[in-house]
Amino acid sequence: MNLSQTTVSRALNGYPEVSAETRRRVAEMADQLGYAPNSQARRLATGRSMAIGHVIPRSIHEMMNPIFLEFIAGAGETYSRHGYDMMLSVVDDAHEEDAYRQIASRKKADGVIIHGPANDERRHLLLKKLNLPFVVHGRIPGAEAETSWIDMNNRRAFERATNLLLDLGHTRIALLNGLEHMDFAHRRRRGFEDALAGRGLSADPALMRSADMTEPYGCENAVAMLKGDNPPTAFLVSSMISAIGVARGIGQCGLKTGKDVSIITHDDALSFLPNCGEVPIFTCTRSSVRYAGQKAAELLLAMIADPTAKPASLHMDAELIIGQSTGPAPVRES
Amino acid sequence: MNLSQTTVSRALNGYPEVSAETRRRVAEMADQLGYAPNSQARRLATGRSMAIGHVIPRSIHEMMNPIFLEFIAGAGETYSRHGYDMMLSVVDDAHEEDAYRQIASRKKADGVIIHGPANDERRHLLLKKLNLPFVVHGRIPGAEAETSWIDMNNRRAFERATNLLLDLGHTRIALLNGLEHMDFAHRRRRGFEDALAGRGLSADPALMRSADMTEPYGCENAVAMLKGDNPPTAFLVSSMISAIGVARGIGQCGLKTGKDVSIITHDDALSFLPNCGEVPIFTCTRSSVRYAGQKAAELLLAMIADPTAKPASLHMDAELIIGQSTGPAPVRES
């Protein structure tokens, strides 16, 4: 070959100051020798780490669940398409801040994604101080205008779902929500309450729950409510997994889902929990979290490419899809 | 301060050639200035990338499921405890090999974990050629002795589960397995068949399925089999998610799980699908995949620390836990 390091670098990185012929030869050689530039060296030289960080607290709750993985998968596709790496840090809850600080001070990533914002979110303040670009999956209450985020319209989705149930004649509607200190759950609850209020009804606290969205959570609460007096005729559930539990609970009570008791669930379109077919099992509000991951990544990469740009966000509406789990409210026996 | 770069480096990295007093001052200053060594530079200088790679094909199948996330979470804990980063690459199935090659040639990671080995696995050959340390989550048929791996005893778990059902009087047992081109599913099937053979029975192909372990997969096949002639009285299922589907299917047929029809499922101890309590919902073979992740990471880090060491592996037995979903075979009506 006999070419300088400079030329090889330029050839490989697509700079124009190199003839097509030379570029071809370099590429060929590199290919033949299995050469690829050492990424640490390149990162050091360019000052960009070409990686996006995701900090996930170890605690077993909402976060550490399949929804998160699906999001990650979506984001990961976008990253690799743009030559970025994805860095996951699993940390003790107590060390979450440290993790962000380290990413910033050691330059481990060019940006991060904030997962699962809470009502009293603070991470964005730290990241701003650290000057680390970020995108929020969800929204930070009170910081919507000054941050980039991607979120579905949780309030509206649950408002529409509730309205559908009301239209079907249901008035005793239970809400099995996620943890309401999380922003998304908080909004969903508001949508639920708004819809009820729109019909002059008000939510019955006895029919509302807020917890980690496991399967047993759905089942146990469904059974408890159905066996109580003045039971609900419909359930609005925050996740497919819990909805499956609710369906099980309904079955345990000797009732039929979609006939005696209706269910609407939010469906994140998880690959292992398909809820499709001509008539899906569950009536649902659906929004692909994988797609959200892709878009969040795009937003973040754009921010990194142009740090002067204004914050950009994406607000998506969930589809309301009719499945087998809803029907008219049963006529009151009395 | 007025200390040389050398001294600072040594102080921070715990070398002995620096006085306690100086070390203290350096640490204090670093802390105060929020200084931490740039990781790219350090990596370049040391030649170690201090990261472990996980390549996950984008395809939506077994892999891209919650089990994977739980494993990742376990591994991630170990990594961060040892100062390693976790690098995830989500790639097109067709580019999986490329991803490994890149990791090796660009020195993106010091080692990788192979997920979901198949019956005709080849990745380990590539990695050996690339001289990239790796640990297999699962086992590679025919390469058990020459690779490091961590796996549960799939065959034995399913053999024991089958024997339990046989002891309860079940003879028509259905197997809803994962994709049998995957090693783990293959072994589970063997366990099932071995147990039957041990009693002079043989598996009925009409009662065996192999597919992605979704919820509907469980439900649909349960219904189909139960409505067919000569229906099974018990189901052996490869995942909790499908087992939930099976339970739903049983309900749809107007039957009672644990009474009319028994279920034993494998339980990976996923956080969002707890199957515990005094008497768990499902009788199961249980093995924590999160723990497997921790151990796999430890194995890999040890390999990296001492490249001359012989391959080490960990073979874990699953617990067989009695829950509510099993009971004696119903007496045959005839």
Added chain:
DNA sequence: TTGGCCATCCAAACCGCTTTGGATTTGGCT
């Protein structure tokens, strides 16, 4: 006092790339 030996600390080389600022060659035009 003097030499020797630690305990400390430091200057400089190096890790493998990108990028800057020239140097050299080529080719078109007058």
Added chain:
DNA sequence: AGCCAAATCCAAAGCGGTTTGGATGGCCAA
């Protein structure tokens, strides 16, 4: 032929650490 701009290519200076091979100074035995 002579000149200039464009096209190529290259040497060397970083990037921010770690590591090597001494220097320096203090302390103790001879």
